[in-house]
Amino acid sequence: MIIDCHGHYTTAPAAHTAWREEQVAAWQAGTTPPPYPSISDDEIRETIESSQLRLMDARGVDLTVFSPRASAMAHHVGDAAVSLEWARRCNDLVHRVTTLFPDRFVGVAQLPQSPGAPVEGSVAELRRCVEELGFVVCNLNPDPGGGYFQHPPLTDAYWFPIYEAMCELEVPAMIHVSGSCNPAMHATGGYYLAADTVAFMQLLQGDLFSRFPNLRLIIPHGGGAVPYHWGRYRGLADMLKQPDIETHLMNNVFFDTCVYHQPGIALLADVIENKNILFGSEMVGAVRGIDPQTGHYFDDTKRYIDALDISDHEKHMIFEGNARRVYPRLDAILKERGL
Amino acid sequence: MIIDCHGHYTTAPAAHTAWREEQVAAWQAGTTPPPYPSISDDEIRETIESSQLRLMDARGVDLTVFSPRASAMAHHVGDAAVSLEWARRCNDLVHRVTTLFPDRFVGVAQLPQSPGAPVEGSVAELRRCVEELGFVVCNLNPDPGGGYFQHPPLTDAYWFPIYEAMCELEVPAMIHVSGSCNPAMHATGGYYLAADTVAFMQLLQGDLFSRFPNLRLIIPHGGGAVPYHWGRYRGLADMLKQPDIETHLMNNVFFDTCVYHQPGIALLADVIENKNILFGSEMVGAVRGIDPQTGHYFDDTKRYIDALDISDHEKHMIFEGNARRVYPRLDAILKERGL
Numbered sequence: 128m129i130i131d132c133h134g135h136y137t138t139a140p141a142a143h144t145a146w147r148e149e150q151v152a153a154w155q156a157g158t159t160p161p162p163y164p165s166i167s168d169d170e171i172r173e174t175i176e177s178s179q180l181r182l183m184d185a186r187g188v189d190l191t192v193f194s195p196r197a198s199a200m201a202h203h204v205g206d207a208a209v210s211l212e213w214a215r216r217c218n219d220l221v222h223r224v225t226t227l228f229p230d231r232f233v234g235v236a237q238l239p240q241s242p243g244a245p246v247e248g249s250v251a252e253l254r255r256c257v258e259e260l261g262f263v264v265c266n267l268n269p270d271p272g273g274g275y276f277q278h279p280p281l282t283d284a285y286w287f288p289i290y291e292a293m294c295e296l297e298v299p300a301m302i303h304v305s306g307s308c309n310p311a312m313h314a315t316g317g318y319y320l321a322a323d324t325v326a327f328m329q330l331l332q333g334d335l336f337s338r339f340p341n342l343r344l345i346i347p348h349g350g351g352a353v354p355y356h357w358g359r360y361r362g363l364a365d366m367l368k369q370p371d372i373e374t375h376l377m378n379n380v381f382f383d384t385c386v387y388h389q390p391g392i393a394l395l396a397d398v399i400e401n402k403n404i405l406f407g408s409e410m411v412g413a414v415r416g417i418d419p420q421t422g423h424y425f426d427d428t429k430r431y432i433d434a435l436d437i438s439d440h441e442k443h444m445i446f447e448g449n450a451r452r453v454y455p456r457l458d459a460i461l462k463e464r465g466l
Numbered sequence: 467m468i469i470d471c472h473g474h475y476t477t478a479p480a481a482h483t484a485w486r487e488e489q490v491a492a493w494q495a496g497t498t499p500p501p502y503p504s505i506s507d508d509e510i511r512e513t514i515e516s517s518q519l520r521l522m523d524a525r526g527v528d529l530t531v532f533s534p535r536a537s538a539m540a541h542h543v544g545d546a547a548v549s550l551e552w553a554r555r556c557n558d559l560v561h562r563v564t565t566l567f568p569d570r571f572v573g574v575a576q577l578p579q580s581p582g583a584p585v586e587g588s589v590a591e592l593r594r595c596v597e598e599l600g601f602v603v604c605n606l607n608p609d610p611g612g613g614y615f616q617h618p619p620l621t622d623a624y625w626f627p628i629y630e631a632m633c634e635l636e637v638p639a640m641i642h643v644s645g646s647c648n649p650a651m652h653a654t655g656g657y658y659l660a661a662d663t664v665a666f667m668q669l670l671q672g673d674l675f676s677r678f679p680n681l682r683l684i685i686p687h688g689g690g691a692v693p694y695h696w697g698r699y700r701g702l703a704d705m706l707k708q709p710d711i712e713t714h715l716m717n718n719v720f721f722d723t724c725v726y727h728q729p730g731i732a733l734l735a736d737v738i739e740n741k742n743i744l745f746g747s748e749m750v751g752a753v754r755g756i757d758p759q760t761g762h763y764f765d766d767t768k769r770y771i772d773a774l775d776i777s778d779h780e781k782h783m784i785f786e787g788n789a790r791r792v793y794p795r796l797d798a799i800l801k802e803r804g805l
Contacts, residue, residue: 358727
């Protein structure tokens, strides 16, 4: 079974996206946004079948852990009330996808974070998504300000309320920033990878998993710069008199495979223990084109893993086994189905 | 000949470092700093011979392109006048090193940048360093605010005055941030790699080298996350309808080899054309320890290049040839010496 841990609903119905613009305009004008539009099941089916599902089928992906579009979370826009309303709409929409295609999608919660707002405000929506909508993980934005890194490190007590809820609910988080409002910071080419890298170093400096031994965090985009600089991190752990990374972090931190060329994936699988690698593609997403060097889509990351010189068991763990361990609620859903 | 393009004077005499503290304290108190201390040649010799030069000899490095300590540039501290005074002191100190050990060190200019201050303020000091002190390159800080990324992208006209001076003087810049004043951003483990990555994406989005075809920029620390995510960048160039990276950027952008393990260096040399790779170690610097997996220093990056399965000619280019091309003033110095 092939589980893609990193898919975004980037082809959401136009009415959904248009409503968001109206919501933001209303907030800016100090007025009330229009009611959320009615969107038919057929519209949702169409947006899924023509893109995400078509690509999943073409590439042999059975199930996608599916979230609202990450760059559109835009926690830096509006205030906490705007973010809450938007998160609920996005999560409800993803829930409809998971209801229409229950065998192919499980949901990821967008949290209603807002710059400087206490993260407590996200706990209720996380709980709703997990307990009522059947979601198995959330996206936690380490920089809800949108590109200026003005929030406390992930090891700070600021974040503890959401970690406590995650541990109680048995859901992990993918540490995923949203769009950038910083003109110096391109979202998918600069900000995402910078934030991934910075997040890992925050964890290395701290001692978060002593306090939350069951907390599990996925750092997307192949862990940012981290595997490429694994020697630097091993050395820094030593210099900072921290325990070695394997025992300090790697029971709780996982990297996905959203790295869009064979040499990158080869390095990832070479340097990082395969138990810490989750298959992901980030599609339909950051990079949509076909690599002229291979003739295949850049983000068809399954091909890169298929081509690795590792055992079938290791591939199975990257494609399925690790995900079932890291997302216990996903494992429970699959077991219920006899899978 | 082995040329290390990335060395910092991290073992500067204690009196120099203590004076900086007094300078900052005076600025905070609104008073005048004490006079800069007298530092003897013997003191400088001692700090170099006992560390940088000892390590260069042990590792077979002939010449280091040597800059003031990057993390101590601290452009975010004080104001433009404080930065100017500090940059001049640091550059003069490095100049003394290059005078005491002319065969082993050439100088890199620290620029007197200051948050939000026009970069014109750095041109005179660059000119002094190049024309009077014989320096061959400068360190340009893309985020003089120290970790909040509040400055315009490197493609913005804000930066053009320093680029014009660099082109006129025929000196490249290493794009190198300084210490972080952001508690969420560890300098050498988060900030450096994030800034490297963000800088490359800024260049990819823009069209800087059409305007400055002779401008050359070195992105340190192996290019941050870039080579590991080379497929992402090739794909983003395509999505953004930019020319392919090789023609758009890679006549002007270079990566060093400050990547502290063999798999990382192997990926760098595999993915990036070797004409764009400059040998560098960042020593005595970010990671000082010995890798228990190899028994050698993490930052003994020469070993990793020696171990690559590439031709002797390619190694020669990485160790010497590319540096002489990218730093024409260094080439001229060496030619004058019959090298």
